[in-house]
Amino acid sequence: MKGVILGIHPTAQIIDITHDIQAQNVRLAALALRDSARYFAAGTIFVVVVDPGVGGERRPIAAQSGDYVFVAPDNGVLSYAIEDLAAATLVELTSTQHRLEPVSYTFHGRDIFAPAAAHLAAGVPIDQLGPRAADPVVLPQPTLTVAAGRLVGEVVQIDHFGNIVTSIGPLRWTKPDEAIYLRIGSEHGLGVPISATDAQITIDGQTINGIIRAYGAVARGTLLATIGSSGYLEVAINQGGAAARLDAAIGDMVELYTGVN
Amino acid sequence: MKGVILGIHPTAQIIDITHDIQAQNVRLAALALRDSARYFAAGTIFVVVVDPGVGGERRPIAAQSGDYVFVAPDNGVLSYAIEDLAAATLVELTSTQHRLEPVSYTFHGRDIFAPAAAHLAAGVPIDQLGPRAADPVVLPQPTLTVAAGRLVGEVVQIDHFGNIVTSIGPLRWTKPDEAIYLRIGSEHGLGVPISATDAQITIDGQTINGIIRAYGAVARGTLLATIGSSGYLEVAINQGGAAARLDAAIGDMVELYTGVN
Amino acid sequence: MKGVILGIHPTAQIIDITHDIQAQNVRLAALALRDSARYFAAGTIFVVVVDPGVGGERRPIAAQSGDYVFVAPDNGVLSYAIEDLAAATLVELTSTQHRLEPVSYTFHGRDIFAPAAAHLAAGVPIDQLGPRAADPVVLPQPTLTVAAGRLVGEVVQIDHFGNIVTSIGPLRWTKPDEAIYLRIGSEHGLGVPISATDAQITIDGQTINGIIRAYGAVARGTLLATIGSSGYLEVAINQGGAAARLDAAIGDMVELYTGVN
Numbered sequence: 001m002k003g004v005i006l007g008i009h010p011t012a013q014i015i016d017i018t019h020d021i022q023a024q025n026v027r028l029a030a031l032a033l034r035d036s037a038r039y040f041a042a043g044t045i046f047v048v049v050v051d052p053g054v055g056g057e058r059r060p061i062a063a064q065s066g067d068y069v070f071v072a073p074d075n076g077v078l079s080y081a082i083e084d085l086a087a088a089t090l091v092e093l094t095s096t097q098h099r100l101e102p103v104s105y106t107f108h109g110r111d112i113f114a115p116a117a118a119h120l121a122a123g124v125p126i127d128q129l130g131p132r133a134a135d136p137v138v139l140p141q142p143t144l145t146v147a148a149g150r151l152v153g154e155v156v157q158i159d160h161f162g163n164i165v166t167s168i169g170p171l172r173w174t175k176p177d178e179a180i181y182l183r184i185g186s187e188h189g190l191g192v193p194i195s196a197t198d199a200q201i202t203i204d205g206q207t208i209n210g211i212i213r214a215y216g217a218v219a220r221g222t223l224l225a226t227i228g229s230s231g232y233l234e235v236a237i238n239q240g241g242a243a244a245r246l247d248a249a250i251g252d253m254v255e256l257y258t259g260v261n
Numbered sequence: 262m263k264g265v266i267l268g269i270h271p272t273a274q275i276i277d278i279t280h281d282i283q284a285q286n287v288r289l290a291a292l293a294l295r296d297s298a299r300y301f302a303a304g305t306i307f308v309v310v311v312d313p314g315v316g317g318e319r320r321p322i323a324a325q326s327g328d329y330v331f332v333a334p335d336n337g338v339l340s341y342a343i344e345d346l347a348a349a350t351l352v353e354l355t356s357t358q359h360r361l362e363p364v365s366y367t368f369h370g371r372d373i374f375a376p377a378a379a380h381l382a383a384g385v386p387i388d389q390l391g392p393r394a395a396d397p398v399v400l401p402q403p404t405l406t407v408a409a410g411r412l413v414g415e416v417v418q419i420d421h422f423g424n425i426v427t428s429i430g431p432l433r434w435t436k437p438d439e440a441i442y443l444r445i446g447s448e449h450g451l452g453v454p455i456s457a458t459d460a461q462i463t464i465d466g467q468t469i470n471g472i473i474r475a476y477g478a479v480a481r482g483t484l485l486a487t488i489g490s491s492g493y494l495e496v497a498i499n500q501g502g503a504a505a506r507l508d509a510a511i512g513d514m515v516e517l518y519t520g521v522n
Numbered sequence: 523m524k525g526v527i528l529g530i531h532p533t534a535q536i537i538d539i540t541h542d543i544q545a546q547n548v549r550l551a552a553l554a555l556r557d558s559a560r561y562f563a564a565g566t567i568f569v570v571v572v573d574p575g576v577g578g579e580r581r582p583i584a585a586q587s588g589d590y591v592f593v594a595p596d597n598g599v600l601s602y603a604i605e606d607l608a609a610a611t612l613v614e615l616t617s618t619q620h621r622l623e624p625v626s627y628t629f630h631g632r633d634i635f636a637p638a639a640a641h642l643a644a645g646v647p648i649d650q651l652g653p654r655a656a657d658p659v660v661l662p663q664p665t666l667t668v669a670a671g672r673l674v675g676e677v678v679q680i681d682h683f684g685n686i687v688t689s690i691g692p693l694r695w696t697k698p699d700e701a702i703y704l705r706i707g708s709e710h711g712l713g714v715p716i717s718a719t720d721a722q723i724t725i726d727g728q729t730i731n732g733i734i735r736a737y738g739a740v741a742r743g744t745l746l747a748t749i750g751s752s753g754y755l756e757v758a759i760n761q762g763g764a765a766a767r768l769d770a771a772i773g774d775m776v777e778l779y780t781g782v783n
Contacts, residue, residue: 002276003301010274010302013532015524023422024500039622039632040525041532100300102433106475107490110300161545172624214628229629239546263537264562271535271563284683285761361561363694367736368751371561 001047001114004100008118015040020160023051026077030139031157031165033070034080035230042067047117048077049109060112061133062126064089069126071117073108076139085136094130142167146192149261151182153233155203155252162241163234164203166254170231173213179260180211180227198259201225203235204246215239262308262375265361269379276301281421284312287338291400292418292426294331295341296491303328308378309338310370321373322394323387325350330387332378334369340400347397355391403428407453412443412517414494416464416509423502424495425464427515431492434474440521441472441488459520462486464496465507476500523569523636526622530640537562542682545573548599552661553679553687555592556602557752564589569639570599571631582615582634583655584648591648593639595630598661607658616652664689668714673704673778675755677725677770684763685756686725688776692753695735701782702733702749720781723747725757726768737761 005012017036021029029050037046048070058073065082071093072078082088093099093112098119100111116129144167145152153167171194173180182192194211201208208225215238218224223242228234233256236242243249266273278297282290290311298307309331319334326343332354333339343349354360354373359380361372377390405428406413414428432455434441443453455472462469469486476499479485484503489495494517497503504510527534539558543551551572559568570592580595587604593615594600604610615621615634620641622633638651666689667674675689693716695702704714716733723730730747737760740746745764750756755778758764765771 003278003297003305006274006276007300007302013528014276015528015536017525036525039529041529044525104488104490104492106487110490226628227626229626229632231626264539264558264566267535267537268561268563275537365749365751365753367748371751 001049001110004110004114005118005121008115009122012118012121017046021050026050026075027139028157030077030080031142033077037068037081040068044068045117045121046070046072046081047109047113048072049113050075050077058137059133060093060108060116061136062091062093062116062120062129063136064126069117069120071113071120074133074136076137078136079139080141085138086134088136089126090133090136091126092130092133095128098124098129144168146182149258151192151256151258153254153256155248155250155254156232158243158248158250161236162243163228163236164242164246164248165228165230166203166233166235168233168254168256169227171227171233172231173227192258193260194256195259199225200257200259201233201235201254202257203254204248204252206246208235262371265371265375266379266382269376270383273379273382278307282311287311287336288400289418291338291341292403294338298329298342301329305329306378306382307331307333307342308370308374309333310374311336311338319398320394321354321369321377322397323352323354323377323381323390324397325387330381332374332381335394335397337398337400339397341402346399347395349397350387351394351397352387353391353394356389359385359390405429407443410519410522412453412519414515414517416511416513416515417493419504419509419511422497423504424489424497425503425507425509426489426491427464427494427496429494429515429517430488432488432494433492434488453519454521455517456520460486461518461520462494462496463516463518465509465513467507469496523571523632526632526636527640527643530637531644534640534643539568543572548572548597549661550679552599552602553664555599559590559603562590566590567639567643568592568594568603569631569635570594571635572597572599580659581655582630582638583658584613584615584638584642584651585658586611586648591642593635593642596655596658598659600658601661602663607660608656610658611648612655612658613648614652614655617650620646620651666690668704671780671783673714673780675776675778677772677774677776678754680765680770680772683758684765685750685758686764686768686770687750687752688725688755688757690755690776690778691749693749693755694753695749714780715782716778717781721747722779722781723755723757724777724779726770726774728768730757 002014005014018032021032033048058075061074063070063078063082065088070078078085093116098116100115103111142156143154151168155164156167157165171180171182180194180196182194196211199211208223211225218238220239221237223237225235263275266275279293282293294309319336322335324331324339324343326349331339339346354377359376361376364372403417404415412429416425417428418426432441432443441455441457443455457472460472469484472486479499481500482498484498486496524536527536540554543554555570580597583596585592585600585604587610592600600607615638620637622637625633664678665676673690677686678689679687693702693704702716702718704716718733721733730745733747740760742761745759747757
């Protein structure tokens with residue numbers, strides 16, 4: 001794919017975000033993209049490839065949203081990086097002159113996605129890549145319910161350290177005291193006050209008291225709750241694997257009692 | 262190696278093709294190089310390092326072929342990427358001013374191959390890197406026999422999904438119908454018609470009927486035959502490991518009955 | 523982290539040295555940095571992140587040494603790459619305008635180290651990143667004792683092939699004969715003659731006779747001593763794992779009898 005990109009656009013800067021997404025796990029890829037895309041400069045073209053599951057390939061699309069363009073299969077993988085995917089400028093990648101012909105049936109990354117991204121980076125307008133497309137596949141948002149004094153979410157990811165990432169967030173620490181505040185869905189969303197010291201988290205039959213800033217603040221082997229680098233509530237063990245100890249799985253319910261009346 | 266390259270040629274674009282070749286498996290590296298090199302732009306310099314096996318290091322060489330230059334040990338790793346390796350322009354890398362002195366005995370990639378590639382990329386003519394060399398090590402081509410209505414090849418690779426890659430190819434789908442045609446050895450080779458629906462593949466005592474375009478076309482767990490991204494016949498299981506189920510190994514015989522009289 | 527760097531300094535050349543350091547193993551990271559940093563061009567900015575252990579984060583620093591600048595936590599990881607760390611120009615990374623605000627508590631690589639490195643690469647003077655810092659954490663140097671006819675060191679690393687890397691070095695082969703000479707601590711250090719053919723190495727109750735230049739010089743499965751790519755004495759098995767066979771561990775004593783009176 002990189003050879004193809006540089007052949008079309010020799011000055012492209014190519015960065016690998018990750019190659020560690022589980023095969024066919026579109027939802028994990030969508031979450032990883034949500035958490036990293038916003039750190040890239042305006043004008044970045046994102047190329048997203050996930051192995052197709054049963055049912056085969058989805059149509060290839062490009063989606064323009066703000067200062068970014070995403071090139072991906074229409075399988076929902078852009079659902080979280082683009083806040084309203086159905087309202088974005090979508091194009092189906094059908095232009096044969098912006099593909100590598102003949103297109104193989106098993107490596108669309110090389111033959112369709114990489115050339116499209118390279119042409120976009122080189123300045124080709126998105127509408128030259130194909131006709132406008134509608135009705136993209138959109139994944140359901142991770143569960144998050146806000147009630148008085150209580151937030152209910154779910155496990156969305158087990159990372160490779162065995163840390164449990166939840167749908168509760170994004171959360172931000174406020175200074176200088178220990179209270180944190182919840183924002184939902186955007187920078188301008190609802191703020192819910194949470195007390196880091198008085199909060200209680202329940203997950204898989206266990207209760208954790210308080211939310212801490214860094215793993216090192218508790219003894220090795222202790223179960224803890226913290227705010228991950230993407231701003232979501234995480235349950236972890238200092239130098240251990242929380243998921244195995246709790247027998248946690250994607251979709252398990254997580255409750256956060258805010259500790260604020 | 263990358264630090265050395267950028268120290269010599271600061272504007273180099275460096276792309277990793279793969280770091281996942283099994284140690285000392287020169288043949289796998291040679292196949293991977295054959296399948297990816299042609300997607301890179303004219304002028305690309307390829308650096309190829311494979312851990313040496315019993316017998317130690319081979320002489321380091323540079324090989325010019327068409328618009329590419331390859332820097333590699335003379336152990337056969339270029340046998341498939343360059344169609345006639347013995348006829349290519351070959352140079353032994355002996356120039357001390359284009360090496361990193363003192364040369365270590367265990368990291369020729371850093372001390373010999375990376376500097377040579379960087380100097381070539383910066384415009385040094387290949388003949389300044391050392392004297393012309395002859396009689397390169399050439400690996401035997403993977404077995405492929407063409408008979409009336411029948412092709413006989415072998416297993417050349419088990420990929421990390423457990424898919425079985427064979428020597429039968431390159432094959433290309435023709436449009437718009439389901440027939441595919443075999444080309445051998447080059448773009449201008451022999452065309453052998455194959456019926457995707459009537460073809461039969463036998464491997465390790467199993468028979469597979471038909472060649473399909475995409476894994477998703479069959480049920481999960483079904484054994485299937487398809488054309489891989491490099492154009493070679495592959496045997497796989499949708500979301501499973503074919504090699505383990507068939508107990509397949511490199512070198513096992515594979516037969517394809519074309520289904521065309 | 524790469525997205526952040528390119529957002530600040532779009533023409534940065536970014537090279538991954540390694541992502542394979544064991545979590546929280548500061549000493550291994552320090553050795554890897556010592557062995558690779560000197561191959562990079564003058565002006566290189568190194569970004570070093572190691573997962574924090576018990577006790578949490580250390581203050582983030584930048585250290586200027588010769589033509590390099592290192593950005594890292596003050597946990598000792600620069601102890602071996604910079605010969606006298608306490609004497610280097612050190613700055614604590616406190617400048618909020620050279621960070622990504624708000625700084626998360628779990629991903630300082632992205633929010634503190636990457637922005638600092640990008641600003642340095644873009645030409646910001648190191649003193650604009652924060653106040654001068656003193657008393658950096660310095661790791662003890664790996665044990666190496668030189669006596670008449672005998673060197674005593676320790677195991678400093680087990681690599682992913684199971685090779686045992688020791689603290690005895692840096693060593694350099696001399697030409698054209700088989701004698702090698704030991705230099706200690708710098709290019710201008712003490713020279714100790716060693717006979718490659720007559721040397722004896724003892725480690726974990728085993729004795730190895732002679733030091734060889736390349737693995738391939740002995741039969742498969744044979745225990746051997748050689749000089750690794752970084753110039754340190756290594757104990758290995760040709761195509762095998764020496765550490766498992768010897769039950770070797772970091773810190774085990776290694777003795778080298780020079781074989782020279």
